[in-house]
Amino acid sequence: MAEYSAFQVFKNGLTGNTGWKQAWRKPEPKQQYDVVIIGGGGHGLATAYYLAVNHGITNVAICEKGWLGSGNIGRNTTIVRSNYLLNGNTPFYEHSMKLWENLSHELNYNVMFSQRGIINLCHTPAQLDDTARRGNSMRLMGVDARMLTPRDLARRVPGLDLSASARFPVLGGLVQPRAGTARHDAVAWGYARAADRRGVDILENCEVTGFLRDGDKVTGVATSRGEIRARKIAVCVAGSTSHMMKLAGIEKLPIESHVLQAFVSEALKPFLDTVVTFGGGHLYISQSDKGGLVFGGDIDGYNSYAQHGNLPVVEEVMSETVALFPAAAKVRLLRSWGGIMDMSMDGTPIITTGPLTGMYLNCGWCYGGFKATPASGWCFAHTIARDEPHELSAAFTLDRFHRGYVIDEKGQGATPWKH
């Protein structure tokens, strides 16, 4: 298959763009694989890719219920960052950041990773102290972070309301300069193409309807395209985790599914060249290359599998946007959507062997799964190939809840709707 390059773009431009080939095959399912991955989202595709590249396991199928990129990987606010506080999280997300930094070259696919920085705003002295603590924690673990004064912010983000009369006056902020955004669809397509080239079968429109069992051992999956047997079954289905695990007889998990809404405005001229988060409520906002403001806030805050939210969160997110950027008041909203998040009980993901023999589970990404895509695939592939956790995800076990080793970044307790 032809490598993607500037030369190829040029050559195909002169020859009517007839030289491009399908980016991935549409294979028929085989009866037997070494590994079956359930869920063709970003994490599932990345897992397949790293199984092939890092572990030499290429007899792999991905069962995707819909079409590739139809879930949360194709609908998110595209933010990539590693500005965490706790030791269990930071090294993992920083590894992800390092993979992002080389991802376009690694996959030979432009994922449009733009390290435009992320700025967390602070509105009270206590919040400044707390944010400085997190910045110090990041720096101690080798992550870039710097405090910003209001004067820095005025220079860096011209549209920001820094007046003393603001409802929540801005006292400063923390920037992670290496953070940024990436083109979410391209991440799915890039991993899919790269995995496919190494022999992975991506089975779209292939819904898993049950598990094949041999006693306590899982030996395969029943799908809408027939039964598929495999030595190892990896579950990677985000908001549908509880549903999928019930098919395997696991009735309860430390997970609740919640709806998160996100919003895109009409296209504007360049207005915001970084990612800004509001500390007086919950808002994260950036501007896409097409010009639309891409932003979101809290999850709606009640269990939901409906892929649409309610109006209170819409009102809150809009008012926060206008509070930060008064000029945005006249901007019209182009579209909004709701996606289902697998909210874990401590706000931290789960990457684990089990809970059944022959099964591996990757879930609990709350609403921060996009940035984790490369490291999640990296660590989950290791867990599947070696039957033991990767050192970077060793803290993300399923049994941490019952053992008392939760990783609660927000200090919120077992209230998943508040993480």
Next chain:
Amino acid sequence: MIIKCPHCGPRDLAEFSYHGDATLTRPDPASTDRDAWNAYVYDRTNPAGDHREYWQHSGGCRRHVVVSRNTLTHAITDVRFAGERK
């Protein structure tokens, strides 16, 4: 979403705060059974469909209510004061 508070009548979602799964039974406070407490605090059925859940009418009468709601459609079929038997 409109929740019909048994005391105040139909009110907007924004007046209510969420308190989670109402199907769980809290262990006896004197219990030292760690598995029972862990299950109560962390383990959820998380159904796609009918869900019984606690809400508080925090912007109104402040009563706690149990709402029966479908998590796929957000349709509410029953609201009663917490503590009332169904």
